[in-house]
Amino acid sequence: MLDEVTQAVLSRDEIVRYLRESHKGGKADTRERIHAYLEELRTTQRIPFYRALKHPLYPIFRKLDLCPEHVDIPVAATGKGRVIYASNHKSHLDYLVEPVVLDDHGIRPPIIAAGINLFGGPLGLLHRHITGAMPVRRNTKDPAYLVTLKAYVAELLQRHDLLVYLEGGRSYNGAMKSPRTGLLHAALQADRENMTVVPVAIAYDLVLEDQVLAKQGTKRSQRPFTRELAEMVRYGMGYHSRAFVTFGSPMTLHEWNPESRRSVMDLAKLIGEKIGKLHKVLPTALLAAALRPSMLKNDLIDRIDGLLDELRQADANLSVASGAEALEQATEPLVTRGIIVVEHDRYRVRERTVLRYYARTIKHLLSATGQVTH
Secondary structure (H helix, E strand, O other), rough: OOOOOHHHHHHHHHHHHHHEEEEEEEOOOOHHHHEEEEEEEEOOEOOOHHHHHHOOOOOHOOEEEHHHHOOOHHHHHHHHOOEEEEEEEOOOOOHHHHHHHHOOOOOOOOOEEEHHHHHHHHHHHHHHEOOOOOEEEEOOOOHHHHHHHHHHHHHHOOOEEEEEEOOOOOOOOOOOOOOHHHHHHHHHOOHHHHEEEEEEEEEEOOOOOHHHHHOOOOOOOOOOHHHHHHHHHHHOOOOOOOEEEEEOOOOOOOOOOOOOOHHHHHHHHHHHHHHHHOOOOOHHHHHHHHHHOEEEEEHHHHHHHHHHHHHOOOOEEEEEOOOOOHHHHHHHHHOOOEEEEOOOOEEEEHHHHHHHHHHHOOHOOOOOHHHHOO
16 A cells, blocks of 8 residues: 555656656666655654654763754744755754754654665664654665655655755764755755745754764765764763754745756755854854964963954854853863863863864854964
């Protein structure tokens, strides 16, 4: 028996047209492949069960202080129609943090578009049958998959809200990545009159996987998630952080043309810029951006104050008002994490690649003169 969404996808004009053209081209297995992809994409959401489960990351998740901002925006947006949440991507914890923030405030949870590498083992069962995550093959070139994915997303948005990570995967060097357009293009093929995009920025004082991401620098290959999970548990020892989830003003979609690649790219760029402005500028990032290999405390405070002046000019979302305040809040977490060393009034860099990772998280808000390499 086919579920309602699958039936709707198979009835869409683009799927019918693709099947007809494939049949003419002698590709007899196209229908079976589309059915297999639809089965792979299918997901179920049971958020109350999720809260009750002691899932593999629960011991780490308890160590996060959730700090939502402007939650009234998604409350109002979901009251008017369907919502696409477009977020940056920092950590595997993002999948857990953002839906819980919404649920904490009585906002219906969205389906999450997540990389298919997260769907192996027990965590895969959790994502597929509890959190409502939809597995996405990010780098496939198979036209049958691409047309199926876009049709599936368009139909899904008739029934659910959707959370997408505009950058695709996590940032491995800390900086904001260029936006991806695939899922956004698919969303534009849905009923755009009753749909809005809500930009979302997530930021952590300390990213759980900072050591792993920073030392790898770029994503060279897809590693098994079980290995990544083991590393997260390892670096979770003594881990504690705030997680800021900031919602931006809704954007309507009716004026954007899904048939124009330029229009879709311009929309993605605009959303990315809004996410960048919403991204919380945290003390750890300020200290990381200001610190040279070795600096005295007062010199470091002055340098952070200079960065704050420039960030105010960029209308950044600041968490502190002064360099002294930033230093007071950032020193202990970075020392405990083993990223910097403080000897009396002198600050020294210990883990340069990790410190650069945090400095780059606010790179998009600073001019070339305001950026520092260690």
